[in-house]
Amino acid sequence: MIKEQKIRKEMIQLTNLVDKINKKHIKPDTPEFRVGDTVRVDVWVKEGKKERIQAFEGLVIAKKGGSVSETFTVRKKSGGVGVTRVFPVNAPTIDKITVVKKGMVRRAKLNFIKGMRKEYKVKERN
Numbered sequence: 001m002i003k004e005q006k007i008r009k010e011m012i013q014l015t016n017l018v019d020k021i022n023k024k025h026i027k028p029d030t031p032e033f034r035v036g037d038t039v040r041v042d043v044w045v046k047e048g049k050k051e052r053i054q055a056f057e058g059l060v061i062a063k064k065g066g067s068v069s070e071t072f073t074v075r076k077k078s079g080g081v082g083v084t085r086v087f088p089v090n091a092p093t094i095d096k097i098t099v100v101k102k103g104m105v106r107r108a109k110l111n112f113i114k115g116m117r118k119e120y121k122v123k124e125r126n
Contacts, residue, residue, distance in 0.1 A: 026067065027090050034103075038057065038058065038100045038122075039058070041087055042097075044092075053095050056074060060073070061110040103122035104125040
């Protein structure tokens with residue numbers, strides 16, 4: 001009985017420690033966005049010795065995870081070809097995330113868009 005209580009206390013202390021470490025790595029300037037929103041993600045790209053910012057603008061089709069490990073998937077059409085990228089929200093390679101347009105959808109994940117031939121229209125949210 002006493003051993004179990006000690007183990008529980010140690011587990012609680014460990015989870016508190018992990019939460020403190022995770023809080024340090026979360027970016028405070030991340031805007032609020034949902035699935036269906038159009039976002040522009042400015043990403044640091046390394047080409048040889050030079051670094052530059054490249055914008056990737058598209059529709060958020062999925063959000064996954066939470067806390068430090070939260071990711072979101074953005075899809076755009078480039079030259080008639082669909083391009084999908086998964087970004088970690090708190091990655092140091094992301095300079096900033098800008099919400100271009102707020103969309104209203106009735107799904108948590110829009111993965112069906114990958115198989116569509118036509119353009120998917122998203123209603124605008126206020």
